[in-house]
Every structure is written in structure tokens, then in C-alpha cells.
Amino acid sequence: MLRKTLCLILVLVAVPLLAYENFNTAIYSRVYETIKMGDLDWLEPRFDVMQEHIEVDKVYLETHRDMVVVDQETLDRVKQFFHDRGVKTSGGITITVDEGNRFETYCYTNPEHRKKLKEVIEFTARNFDEVILDDFFFTNCKCESCIKAKGDRSWPEFRLQLLTEVARDLILKPARKVNPDVSVIVKYPNWYEHFQGCGFNLETQPALFDGLYTGTETRDPGSHQHLQPYQGYQIVRYFENLKPDGNLGGWVDTGGLRFLDRYAEQLWLTLFAKAPEQTLFDFRQLQYPIRREWRADWQGSGSSFDFDEMMAPFLAKEGNRFEDATVALAAGYTFEKIDPIIGELGTPVAVPSYKPFHSTGEDFLQNYLGMIGIPVHLVPEFPMDSDMLILTETAKHDPNIVEKMKARLINGKDIVITSGLVNALQDNGLEDIVELRYTPRKALVDQFRAGWRSMYSIDESMLIPQIAYLTNDSWEEISAMDGTNGWPLLHSAEYGNAVLYVLTIPESFIDLYRLPVPVLDGIRQTVLPDEFVRVSAPGKVSVFQYDNDTFIVESFCDEPVLTSLFTPDGVSQLIDIETGRVLDGESVTRRFRQVTENRFQTRLNAHSFKAFKMK
Numbered sequence: 001m002l003r004k005t006l007c008l009i010l011v012l013v014a015v016p017l018l019a020y021e022n023f024n025t026a027i028y029s030r031v032y033e034t035i036k037m038g039d040l041d042w043l044e045p046r047f048d049v050m051q052e053h054i055e056v057d058k059v060y061l062e063t064h065r066d067m068v069v070v071d072q073e074t075l076d077r078v079k080q081f082f083h084d085r086g087v088k089t090s091g092g093i094t095i096t097v098d099e100g101n102r103f104e105t106y107c108y109t110n111p112e113h114r115k116k117l118k119e120v121i122e123f124t125a126r127n128f129d130e131v132i133l134d135d136f137f138f139t140n141c142k143c144e145s146c147i148k149a150k151g152d153r154s155w156p157e158f159r160l161q162l163l164t165e166v167a168r169d170l171i172l173k174p175a176r177k178v179n180p181d182v183s184v185i186v187k188y189p190n191w192y193e194h195f196q197g198c199g200f201n202l203e204t205q206p207a208l209f210d211g212l213y214t215g216t217e218t219r220d221p222g223s224h225q226h227l228q229p230y231q232g233y234q235i236v237r238y239f240e241n242l243k244p245d246g247n248l249g250g251w252v253d254t255g256g257l258r259f260l261d262r263y264a265e266q267l268w269l270t271l272f273a274k275a276p277e278q279t280l281f282d283f284r285q286l287q288y289p290i291r292r293e294w295r296a297d298w299q300g301s302g303s304s305f306d307f308d309e310m311m312a313p314f315l316a317k318e319g320n321r322f323e324d325a326t327v328a329l330a331a332g333y334t335f336e337k338i339d340p341i342i343g344e345l346g347t348p349v350a351v352p353s354y355k356p357f358h359s360t361g362e363d364f365l366q367n368y369l370g371m372i373g374i375p376v377h378l379v380p381e382f383p384m385d386s387d388m389l390i391l392t393e394t395a396k397h398d399p400n401i402v403e404k405m406k407a408r409l410i411n412g413k414d415i416v417i418t419s420g421l422v423n424a425l426q427d428n429g430l431e432d433i434v435e436l437r438y439t440p441r442k443a444l445v446d447q448f449r450a451g452w453r454s455m456y457s458i459d460e461s462m463l464i465p466q467i468a469y470l471t472n473d474s475w476e477e478i479s480a481m482d483g484t485n486g487w488p489l490l491h492s493a494e495y496g497n498a499v500l501y502v503l504t505i506p507e508s509f510i511d512l513y514r515l516p517v518p519v520l521d522g523i524r525q526t527v528l529p530d531e532f533v534r535v536s537a538p539g540k541v542s543v544f545q546y547d548n549d550t551f552i553v554e555s556f557c558d559e560p561v562l563t564s565l566f567t568p569d570g571v572s573q574l575i576d577i578e579t580g581r582v583l584d585g586e587s588v589t590r591r592f593r594q595v596t597e598n599r600f601q602t603r604l605n606a607h608s609f610k611a612f613k614m615k
Contacts, residue, residue, distance in 0.1 A: 019055050019057055020055055020335055020339045021339055021340075021343055022271075022339055022340075022342040022343040023271055023275070023276060023277060023278055023339070023342060024057040024058065024249075024276065024277040024278070025054055025055060025056055025057050025058075025277070025278050025279075025280070025335065026056070026057060026058040026059065026060055026090075026249070026277055026278070026279040026280070027050065027054075027056055027058075027059050027060070027279070027280050027282070027283055027286065028059075028060040028062065028092060028134075028251070028279055028280065028281045028282045028283070029059060029060065029061050029062055029092070029282060029283040030062050030065055030094070030282050030283070030284065031062040031063060031064055031065040031066075031068050031069070031070055031094070032065070032068070032284075033282065033283045033284050034061050034062050034063070034070050034074070034075070034078060035068075035070050035071075035074060037061075037074070037077075037078040037081070038073075038074035038077055038078060040077070040081060043078070043081060044081075046283075046287060047085075049287075049326065049328060050283075050286055050287075050328045051085075052328075053326075053328045053329045053331065053332030053333075054280070054286075054328055054331055054332045054335065055332075055335070056087055057087070057088060057277075058087065058088040058089065058090060058277075059082055059087055059088070059089050059090075059283075060089075060090050060091070060092040060132055060279065061075065061078060061079070061089055061090070061091060061092060061128075062091075062092035062093065062094060062134070063075065063091055063092065063093060063120065063123060063124045063127070064093050064094065064095075064120045064124070065093075065094035065096055065099065065134075066094075066096050066097065066098055066099055066100075067097060067098075067116070069120065069123070072127075075127055079127070089128065090128050090129075090130035090131065090132060091124040091125070091127055091128035091130065091131040091132070092124075092131070092132050092133075092134060093120060093121070093124055093131065093132075093133050093134065094133075094134040094136050095117060095120075095133065095134075095136050095137055096136050097113075099136070102140075103136060103140065104140075105136055105138060105139050105140055105141065106139065106141075107139065107141040107143055107145065107146060108139055108141075108162050108163065108166050108170075109141075109143075109145040109146050109148075109149045109162075110143075110145060114166075114170055117166075117170050117171070118170050118174050121170065121171050121174050121175050122174050122175070122177075122178045124175075125174070125175035125176075125178050125179040125182045125184075126178050126179060128182070129179065129181050129182055129183065130182070130183045130185070131175065131182060131183070131184050131185065132184075132185040132186075132187055132213060133171070133184070133185065133186050133187060134187055135187045135188055135189035135215050135251075137163070137167075137186060137200070138159075138163065138195075138198035138199045138200050139159055139162070139163065139198060139199050140198055142155075146158075149162075155197065156196040156197055156199075156358065159196075159197070159198060159199030160196055160199055160201045160203075160204075160358065162199060163199035163200070163201055163205075164201050164204045164205065164208070167186075167201075167204075167205055167208050167209070168208060171184065172184055172208060172209070183210040183211060184209055184210050184211075185209060185210060185211040185212065185213050185248060186205055186209045186211075186212060186213070187212075187213035187214070187215060187251060188200060188202075188212060188213070188214060188215060188239060189215040189217075190215045190216070190217055190218060190225070190227055190231065190235060191225070192235060192238065193360055193363045193364055193394075194360070194363075195358075196357075196358035196360075202242055202357055202358075202380070203357040203358065206239075206242045206243040206246065207243070210246075211243070211246050211247070211248040212239050212242065212243050212246055212247045212248065213247070213248055213249050213250075213251060213279070214235055214236045214239050214247060214249065214250045214251060214270075214275065215235075215250075215251050216231075216232040216233075216235060216236060216250040216251060216252055216266055216269065216270040216275075217251065217252055217253050217255060217266065217281075218231050218232040218266055218269075219255050219256035219257070219262070219266070220256040220257070220258050220259075220262055222258075223255075223256040226364075227364065227367070228364065228367040228368055228370070228371050229262075229265055229266075229269065229371070229542075229556050230269075230367045230368075230370030230371045230542050231364065231367040231370075232250075232265070232266050232269035232270055232273075233269040233270070233272050233273045233348075233370070233542075233544060234273075234366060234367055234370055234376065234377065234378065236250055236270060236273035236274075236275050237273055237348055237350070237377040237378070238355075238377065238378035238379075240273075241377065241378065241379050241380060242380055247275070248275075248276060248277055249275050249276060249277030249278060249279055250270030250271075250273070250275035250277075250278055250279070251279045251281055252266045252267055252270060252278070252279070252280060252281065253280075253281040253282065253285060254285045254288060254327055257294065258294070259294055259295070259296040259299070260290065260294040260295065260296075260299070260305065260307060260330055261296060261298075261299050261303055261304075261305035261307075261607050263327070263330060263331075264304075264305040264330060264333075264334040265305070265556075265607070267331065267334045267335070267338070268304075268334060268337075268338045268609075271338055271342050272342075272345070272348075272544050272552060273348060273544075274342075274345065274347065274348060278335075280331055285327060286326060286327050286328040286331065287326055287327070287328070288326060288327045289323060289324075289325065289326055290322075290325040290326060290327065290329065290330065292322070294307075295307040296607075298558060298559075298605070298606035298607055299607075301605060301606065302560075302605030302606075302608060303605055303606050303607040303608045304337070304554075304605075304607065304608040304609050305333075305334065305607065309333075310329065310330065310333040311325065314329055340578075341552075341577055341578060341611050344550055344577050344611065344613065345546045345548070345550050345552075345611070346546035346547040346548030346549075346550060347546060347547045347548075348375075348377070348544060348545070348546055348547075349375070349532075349545050349546060349547050350375035350376050350377040350545065351374065351375060351376050351377070351386070351388050351389070351390055351527060351528065351529070351532075352376075352377055352378075352379045352383045352386050352389055352390070353366050353369075353376050353377065353378050353379065353389070353390040353391070353392065354378075354379055354380075354381070354382050354383065354389065354390075354391055354394075354395055354398075355378045355379070355380065355392075355394045355395075356380070356394065356395065356397040356398045357380060357397075358397065359394035359395070359396075359397035359398075360393075360394060360397075361392060361393025361394045361395075361396060361397075361420055361421075361424065362392045362393040362394065362418060362420040362421075362505065362509075365392045365393075365418065365420075365505065365509060366378060366390070366392065368509045368510070368512050368513075369390070369512070369527075370542055371512070371513065371539060371540055371542055371556065372512050372513065372515070372520055372523070372524070372539045372540075372541075373520065373524055373534070373535040373537065373541055373542060373543050374390075374523075374524060374527050374528065374543075375528075375532065375542075375543050375544060375545050376390055382398065382401075382404045382408075384404075384407070384408055384411060384413065385413070386413065387413065387414070387529035387531075388413075388414050388415070388416065388527060388528070388529050389408065389413065389414075389415045389416070390415075390416050390417075390418075390527065391405070391415060391416070391417045391418070391421055392417075392418045392420060392421060393418060393420030393421050393423070393424055395417075395421055396421060396424035396425060396428075401425070402425060402428065402429035402430060402432065402433070403429075405417075405433065405500070406432070406433065406495070406496070408498070409433070409495045409496045409497065409498040409499075409500060410495075410496035410497060410498075411496075411497070411498070412496075412497040412498050413498055414498045414499045414500070414501065415498070415499075415500050415501070416501040416502075416503055416526070416527050417500065417501070417502055417503070418502070418503050418504075418505050419438060419464075419465050419467060419502065419503070419504045419505050420505060422436050422438045422467065422502060423438035423465075426438055433493065433495045433500055434469070434473065434474050434493035434495065434500060434502075435469060435470045435473050435474070436467060436468070436469050436474065436491070436493075436502065437467065437468040437469070438465055438467055439465070439466045439467070439468055441465075441466040442463050442464065442465060442466060442507065443463070443464050443465075443466050443480065443482040443485065443487045444461045444462070444463055444482055445461060445462060445463075445464055445480040445481055445482050445487065446458055446460070446461040446462070446481070447480075447481035448478060448479065448480055448481065448489060448515070448516060448519045449478070449479040449481060449486065450477075450478050450518055450519055450521075450522045454518065455481070456516035456518055456519055457516070458514055458515070458516060460514075462506050462507075462508070462511040462514065463506065463507040463508070463511075464480055464487065464489070464504050464505075464506050464507065465504060465507070466487050467487065467488050467491065467502065467504060469488065469491065473493070474491060474492060474493035475491065475492050475493070476488045476489075476490075476491055477490040477491060477492050477501075477522065477526065478490040478519055478522050478523070480504070487504070488502065488504055489503075489504050489519070490502070490503055490504070490522060490523055490526060491504070492526075501526055501527075503523065503527075512539060513538070513539025513540050514539065515539065517536060517537065517538055520536075520537075520538075520539065521536050524536075525590060530568060530595055530597075531568050532545060532568075533545050533551045533553075533565060533566065533567055533568075533614075534565070534566040534597075535553055535563060535564070535565055535566075536563065536564035536565075536566065537555070537561050537562075537563040537564070537604075538557065538561055540555065540556040540557045541553065541554070541555045541556070541557065541561060541563060541604065542554050542556070549571075549613060549614040549615075550577070550611065550612065550613050550614070551611070551612055551614070552609050552610070552611045552612075553565060553602075553604065553609065553610055553612070554604075554608070554609035554610075555604040555605070555606065555607065555608055555609070556607060557604075557606055557607070558606050558607070559606050560603055560604065560605050560606060561603070561604050562601065562602075562603055563601070563602055563603070563604050564599055564600070564601050565599070565600045565601070565602065565612075566588075566590075566597045566598065566599055566600075567585065567597060567598045567600070567614055568597060568598075569587070569595075569596045569597055569598065570598075571585065571598050571614045571615065572584070572585055572598065572615065573585065573614075573615040574600050574612040574613070574614060574615070575612060575613040575615055576610060576611070576612060577611040577612060577613055578610070578611060583600045583601075583602060583612075584600075585598035585599055585600045586598065586599055587599075
């Protein structure tokens with residue numbers, strides 16, 4: 001009997017937990033924790049707690065950060081520990097001199113740093129068939145050597161060229177030389193609008209590296225980065241469009257955490273975007289104790305992350321105290337909830353928005369549009385065939401943008417451009433399509449007119465640019481009222497065989513969320529093609545749509561919202577994927593265009609989502 005028991009114990013140790021059915025999970029270990037793991041008495045109890053909550057497929061073992069390198073003996077011992085438990089290991093590298101010193105990176109004109117990088121790459125590639133670069137493969141160095149090497153080039157031009165050379169000659173060639181089977185992955189952070197300033201080259205690097213990885217750390221929107229929650233989904237799709245089938249996963253940390261459901265939202269938004277792997281950063285953070293103040297009021301009132309529901313089974317186990325609960329519990333609870341839903345979803349679809357390489361302008365605006373119910377995906381090439389296209393100010397970086405717009409409109413395909421792009425193009429060819437002027441004047445508006453009669457008000461005024469146009473050459477679809485003056489909020493102009501729409505963006509992007517629901521409805525009806533699901537709800541309600549007649553609607557509001565969902569004609573029922581509940585719809589005719597569709601109503605609790613199958 002004793003022999004059988006010992007055999008069973010050995011089997012349980014060697015065989016991993018059953019994986020989630022629809023995605024893989026990984027934990028990243030910084031070099032500091034990797035070194036500590038050499039003490040198996042330190043490692044084993046900590047990893048056991050994580051594995052109790054999370055079905056771990058892989059651990060990324062970092063070999064270098066801040067000029068600290070793990071030794072071979074420790075690395076061998078740790079790799080064997082995870083191998084014995086059926087957990088894969090891959091290598092990780094963070095190319096920093098001192099992360100705490102404002103992310104001090106390597107200087108790639110410094111011969112000693114270049115030599116060190118090559119050594120670290122070779123060491124790591126010898127140990128692993130997969131190596132990921134944490135998102136510090138950029139440079140912010142302006143030392144005398146870099147100033148001299150830069151010459152007459154701009155800093156973005158210099159750094160983009162420099163890091164392409166470094167990727168090719170100091171990372172990929174050495175890695176593949178010592179290990180021909182190695183796969184080298186570059187992980188990109190969340191600040192994609194500004195990559196070119198520090199050398200992240202989205203034009204050259206995706207083709208060079210074996211794979212990409214996505215930083216979906218949108219954190220609290222009120223933090224200094226001001227990243228909207230929708231970006232946690234949209235950035236995954238953007239990087240997938242940069243390297244189709246090459247975006248290998250999403251990466252979330254606990255940075256800026258105020259409420260625990262915000263952490264969970266980042267995880268499930270990554271998976272809504274169909275990231276095949278979810279990496280949790282990091283081994284240290286997963287051990288953080290859950291704080292009582294991380295429970296927001298809405299987390300016990302029907303939100304998709306239910307704090308009390310998560311804690312109840314944990315506290316029911318003998319000996320467990322609230323103080324023993326860690327972030328690993330929250331991650332595991334989220335994965336268990338999301339896994340069966342992810343399996344029902346197809347490939348995400350959305351309205352494309354063209355972003356030329358290395359472009360800036362109206363930073364991150366597409367994510368604000370996503371937060372008002374417009375599914376939008378960034379694409380690196382100008383699409384001619386999509387039913388609708390959104391162009392923001394970033395499109396000005398394409399020197400042929402006006403000619404491309406004309407060709408698309410002649411081809412019968414509509415375009416929505418923002419007021420920022422009007423400002424950039426008004427003396428650069430836009431006048432060939434429509435006579436519009438982005439004036440230096442502003443309007444303080446608090447009422448909106450959609451159509452000839454209906455007027456809608458907001459509690460506090462917002463500031464918008466005044467756009468001037470020639471009467472009867474183009475038309476106001478929605479007006480923003482400044483006393484008795486009206487200014488275009490949504491404008492239209494026919495050209496060729498299609499329509500160019502202009503969406504005026506408030507001076508503060510966040511004011512988009514404050515637009516009255518009927519005004520948002522008018523914008524959504526214009527921007528979304530007829531085959532898309534459309535939501536009628538306040539701002540901060542998003543839609544994620546898929547190519548297999550499924551979609552998700554999620555509220556980021558702090559209070560419940562009654563939501564109407566409009567589906568294409570012929571959809572008579574919606575089936576709630578999580579509960580199986582069936583919603584019956586009613587046939588209606590769209591107000592602004594004579595289009596028949598079906599309307600469904602549902603209540604979304606604060607910070608909650610519902611996934612539906614159309615029938």
C-alpha cells in the first residue's frame with residue numbers, strides 16, 4: 001500500500017494540471033526571482049500556491065536584467081524543477097542597464113554594451129529553444145557617442161535604423177548561430193503611438209523576429225499613461241495585423257492596480273482578442289496578497305468579476321485566511337470564467353483604421369472610439385475593399401493619402417475621417433474632395449441636434465474645433481450647438497460613388513463618452529456597416545464582434561446600463577453563451593437609413609460583459 005501511494009505521488013508531481021482548453025498560460029520570472037529559484041526550498045512552496053490556482057503551461061526564466069545575469073548551475077537546477085512538473089521553460093531577456101533609473105537601456109553605440117548584449121543572447125539561446133525579449137528593446141540614450149552617430153538624422157530616424165541593425169546582427173544572428181532551432185520573440189509595450197521615438201521599428205522588426213508578443217497592460221485609465229481599457233483588446237489585433245499568425249500572446253502585470261476587476265479586465269480583453277497565450281508578469285507579483293481595498297462597490301453587484309464569489313471557495317478551505325489570498329487566485333478565477341466563452345468565439349472583425357508606420361497624431365484615438373461601441377482594428381496598409389474605413393490624423397504620414405482616399409471613394413467605399421486629419425490635409429489636397437476648413441476658433445457646446453428637430457443636452461459644456469464648410473457642397477448630419485450657433489459634429493460630403501464623413505473630435509477625447517446616447521447612435525449608425533452588431537448605450541460600452549455570428553458587449557461604466565443591441569435583419573434570437581438564456585428580438589427600421597434590423601434589450605451591470613450567439 002505504501003509503495004502504491006509513493007508511485008501515485010510521483011505521478012502527480014510529474015504530470016501537469018490539465019491546461020485550459022482555449023489558450024495557454026505562462027508566468028514570467030525576472031532574473032532576480034530566477035536566481036532565488038536556485039533554492040528549491042524557496043521555489044517549491046511558492047510555485048505550488050500558484051499552480052493551485054492557475055493551470056501553468058510555461059515559465060519564462062529571465063537570464064538578464066540591469067546587468068545581472070543568472071549563473072548556469074542555477075539555471076540548470078530551475079529548468080529541471082519545472083521539467084519534472086511537466087511545465088515548459090523558455091528564456092527571457094530584459095535589455096536594461098538600470099530599469100529603476102527611468103528605464104535606462106543599453107547604449108547601442110557603446111562597444112561594451114554591444115559585446116555584453118551578444119554574450120547574453122548567446123548564453124540564453126544555448127539554454128532555450130524559445131527566447132523572448134521583454135519590452136525594453138529600445139533606446140533612450142543621448143550620450144555623446146549617440147549624438148555623434150546620429151548626425152543630421154532625426155532621433156526617430158537614427159534609432160529606427162540602429163535597432164534594426166542591432167536586432168539583425170547582435171540578437172538574431174548570434175542566437176541562431178549557437179542554436180539553429182531557436183525562436184526569438186520581441187515583446188512590444190502598450191505605447192505603440194510613440195515607438196519610433198525610441199527605436200521600436202514596426203516596419204522592419206516583425207519580419208525579422210520569429211514572433212511578436214503584446215503588452216496589454218492598460219492598467220487604470222487614470223494613470224499617467226491614460227490608456228483606455230479597449231486598448232487591451234485592440235493592440236493585440238494591431239500586432240496580429242503586423243505579422244499575421246505571428247502575434248503569440250498577451251502580457252499583463254498588476255501595475256497601477258486600484259481595483260482587482262481592472263486586473264481581470266486586462267486578462268479577458270487580451271483573450272477576447274484571441275491571443276493564444278496569456279503571460280502573467282511576474283512570479284513576484286503573483287505572490288502579492290490581495291488587499292481588501294481592491295474590492296470596488298460594483299464587484300459584488302453582478303459585475304463579471306465578482307470579488308466575493310472568488311473569495312468564498314478559498315475561505316471555505318480549512319486553514320485559509322483572507323490574508324493568504326494572492327493575485328494568483330484572481331488570475332485563476334478569471335481564466336476559469338473566461339475559458340469556456342473563448343472557445344465559442346471566431347476570428348475578431350472590426351472596422352479598419354489605417355495607421356502608416358512611424359506615424360503620430362490624435363494619439364490612441366481608435367481606443368476612445370472603441371469605448372463608444374465602434375469596433376475598430378488598426379491596420380498597417382491602406383484597405384481599398386472594406387465597406388468602411390476610419391482615418392485619423394496619423395494617416396497624414398502617408399504622402400499619397402489623398403489620392404488613395406479619392407480612389408477608394410470612386411470605387412464606392414465610404415470613409416470616415418476625423419477633424420484632426422482635416423486640419424492636416426486642408427491645404428494638401430483635401431479641397432479636391434470637399435471644401436472644409438479646420439479653423440483656429442473653438443466652440444463651447446452643450447446641446448446637439450440630430451436631424452432637424454431633436455435636441456439633446458449634456459450637463460457640462462465641452463470644447464470642440466469649429467469646422468467651416470461651403471453651404472450645400474457638404475452637409476451637417478449632427479450639429480453641436482453653441483447658443484444659437486451650430487457646428488458640425490458629424491458631416492458628410494459625396495464624392496464619386498461614395499461618401500466622405502467627417503467626425504469632429506472634442507478637444508478632450510474623453511468627452512466622446514459624454515455625448516448623449518442618440519448622438520452616439522447617429523455616429524455608430526454611420527460608421528458601422530450593416531452587417532455589424534450595433535449597441536445603443538452610453539459611452540464606455542464596447543462591442544467585440546467575430547466572424548462566426550458571435551459577439552461580446554462589455555460595459556466599463558461604474559453603474560448598470562440598459563442596453564439595446566441591433567443585429568442584421570434575419571437574426572431573431574440571441575443566445576447568452578455563458579447562461580444559455582435566449583433573448584427574442586423585434587424587427588425595426590433604422591431611423592437615418594431605411595435599413596431593417598432587429599433590436600434586443602439587455603441590462604449590463606457595472607464592469608460586466610455578456611457574450612452572445614446570433615441565431
